[in-house]
Amino acid sequence: MKAFYKLSFKKSETGIYGDLPDAVAGKNQMLIEVKAVSVNPVDYKIFNANTGLLPGAKLPKIVGSDFAGIVRKPADGDSKFKAGDRVYGVVPIFFGKPGSLSELLVTEPKNVRLIPYGMSFQEAASLPVAALTALNGIRRCGVTAGSKLLINGATGGVGHFALQIAKAKGAVITASCSSGNSELAMQLGADKIIGYRKEDMAGISDEYDAIVDAWGQMKFKDIFRLLKKDGTYASPLILLAPGFLTSLVWLFSRKRITSMNMRKRREDFEEIEKLFSEKKLKPVIENIFTLEKASEAFEFAEKGRPRGKVIIIL
Numbered sequence: 001m002k003a004f005y006k007l008s009f010k011k012s013e014t015g016i017y018g019d020l021p022d023a024v025a026g027k028n029q030m031l032i033e034v035k036a037v038s039v040n041p042v043d044y045k046i047f048n049a050n051t052g053l054l055p056g057a058k059l060p061k062i063v064g065s066d067f068a069g070i071v072r073k074p075a076d077g078d079s080k081f082k083a084g085d086r087v088y089g090v091v092p093i094f095f096g097k098p099g100s101l102s103e104l105l106v107t108e109p110k111n112v113r114l115i116p117y118g119m120s121f122q123e124a125a126s127l128p129v130a131a132l133t134a135l136n137g138i139r140r141c142g143v144t145a146g147s148k149l150l151i152n153g154a155t156g157g158v159g160h161f162a163l164q165i166a167k168a169k170g171a172v173i174t175a176s177c178s179s180g181n182s183e184l185a186m187q188l189g190a191d192k193i194i195g196y197r198k199e200d201m202a203g204i205s206d207e208y209d210a211i212v213d214a215w216g217q218m219k220f221k222d223i224f225r226l227l228k229k230d231g232t233y234a235s236p237l238i239l240l241a242p243g244f245l246t247s248l249v250w251l252f253s254r255k256r257i258t259s260m261n262m263r264k265r266r267e268d269f270e271e272i273e274k275l276f277s278e279k280k281l282k283p284v285i286e287n288i289f290t291l292e293k294a295s296e297a298f299e300f301a302e303k304g305r306p307r308g309k310v311i312i313i314l
Ligand SMILES: NC(=O)c1ccc[n+]([C@@H]2O[C@H](COP(=O)([O-])OP(=O)(O)OC[C@H]3O[C@@H](n4cnc5c(N)ncnc54)[C@H](OP(=O)(O)O)[C@@H]3O)[C@@H](O)[C@H]2O)c1
Pocket: 040, 041, 042, 129, 130, 133, 152, 153, 154, 155, 156, 157, 158, 159, 176, 177, 178, 179, 181, 196, 197, 214, 215, 216, 236, 237, 260, 261, 262, 301, 305, 306, 307, 308
C-alpha cells in the first residue's frame, strides 16, 4: 500500500511517500480503505518532533490522525459496520499505532463512525480533531444564546468550527483574524471582526462572557482585561499555569482559565453531525493535496496560513 511515513525519529528526517506492506486487521480490528485525511497541527508537531522517546514508538511511523474512507473488512463479531460502509474517525497516533496516511488503515470500531448522509469524504475527514475541540471549548466556556463571545484565530481549523457552533447557539460573536480572512469570518457568522495584532487587541474596549482562543496563545493581560467577571477563557494548548494557579486566579479575579480538548464522545460526534445536517456547520476546505504531495500539505498547513482545513486525498 502507498503511505506517507518516516523511517527515522530524527527531527531533520523528511517524510517518505512510498510502498509499505498492506495493513492487516488483527483481533477486534477493521480494515478501511482511506479516501481522505485532514492535517492538524498535532500531525506536523509530531512529525517534526523526535518521537522516538514516546512509549511504544516504532518505525516506519505513518502519520495522520483524522480519516474518512470505506470499510473493506469489518472486525470479527462486530455488527455495527459492514463492508462498503462509508466511515470516518480519528486514530490515536501515540503508543506505536499507525497513523491514517496510508491507503489501508486498521483500527478498532470504537474509533470509527458512519459518515452521515450528504457528507463527503473530505468533509468527514476534516471534522474529528478540530470540530470536537471547538465544541469542547464552546461547552467549557458555557456559551449560550446571547453570550458575548470572542473567538481568537476564528478562521483556522478549530476557530472556523468554533465560530459556526457558537453562532448556532445564538452567541454574539467578535472574531479575530488576519485582514484577508474578515469576509470569511463574517460569512461563517461573526457579528464583528477585529485584528489580532498587539495594537488591535489593545484597541478593544468591550468585555466578553467568554473567550475561545483557538490560536491558544493570547497574552494574560489581554485575557484579564477582556474577560468579564465570572467569564471563562479556553485554550487548546496545554496550559502552562498549573491547577493551583488557575484556582488562585479564580479566587482573586472570578475569571476562569481552562483548556479545550478533543473528546471522542458519541454525543459530541452526534452534535457535530446534527449541526452539519441542519446546515449550520460546513467545513471550509480550500486546499487539497494528493498523498504523493503529503509533505507539501504538511508544510502548507504549518506555514501557509490555511483557512479552514487542509485535506489530503488518496
Ligand atoms: N488540545 C487539543 O485537543 C487540540 C486539538 C486541536 C488543535 N489544538 C491546537 O490548537 C491550535 C490551533 O489549531 P488549528 O487546527 O485551529 O490550527 P490552524 O488551522 O493552523 O489555525 C491557526 C489559527 O491561528 C490564527 N493565528 C495565527 N497567528 C495568530 C495570532 N498571533 N493571534 C491570533 N490568531 C493567530 C490563524 O489566523 P490567520 O490564518 O488569519 O493568520 C489561524 O486562524 C494548534 O496549536 C493545535 O495544536 C489542540
